[in-house]
Amino acid sequence: MKKLYVSEDWFSIQQVAQLLDANRIPYMVKNEFSLGAVGELSPFDAIPEVWLIDDDWYNRAKSLVDDLRHMSVDEEPWCCANCREENEPSFEICWSCGQVKRL
Ligand SMILES: [Zn+2]
Structure with missing residues (x-):
C-alpha cells in the first residue's frame, strides 16, 4: 500500500479515481466512509486519500496524476x-x- 494523492477537494479525488479506473490501476480511497458516518463529526475533518494497493504501480500512477494536474493549470x-x-x-x-x- 502506498499513498498516491491527498486532497480536501472531492472533485479532484474523483478525477484521480477515474483516471486510475481507466488505467486499471488498483487503488482505494481512505476516509471516504468516515464522511457522515458519525453525526457530530464534520465531514471537513475527513481528508480523503487515494492509496495504491500495489506499490509497483506508483511511478505510472504518479505520472498520470501529474499530467492530470498539469492539464488544469491554466485555471x-x-x-x-x-x-x-x-x-x-x-x-x-x-x-x-x-x-x-x-x-
Ligand atoms: Zn462554500
Missing part, C-alpha cells in the same frame, strides 16, 4: 467566501454549501 481553484472550501475552477457554485462563486 486556479477558488476558495468559497462562505465556507472556505476549495472549488474547481469549472464550478460556478460551491460544491459544499452552494454559495455562488465570488472571488
Whole structure:
C-alpha cells in the first residue's frame, strides 16, 4: 500500500479515481466512509486519500496524476467566501454549501 494523492477537494479525488479506473490501476480511497458516518463529526475533518494497493504501480500512477494536474493549470481553484472550501475552477457554485462563486 502506498499513498498516491491527498486532497480536501472531492472533485479532484474523483478525477484521480477515474483516471486510475481507466488505467486499471488498483487503488482505494481512505476516509471516504468516515464522511457522515458519525453525526457530530464534520465531514471537513475527513481528508480523503487515494492509496495504491500495489506499490509497483506508483511511478505510472504518479505520472498520470501529474499530467492530470498539469492539464488544469491554466485555471486556479477558488476558495468559497462562505465556507472556505476549495472549488474547481469549472464550478460556478460551491460544491459544499452552494454559495455562488465570488472571488
Ligand atoms: Zn462554500
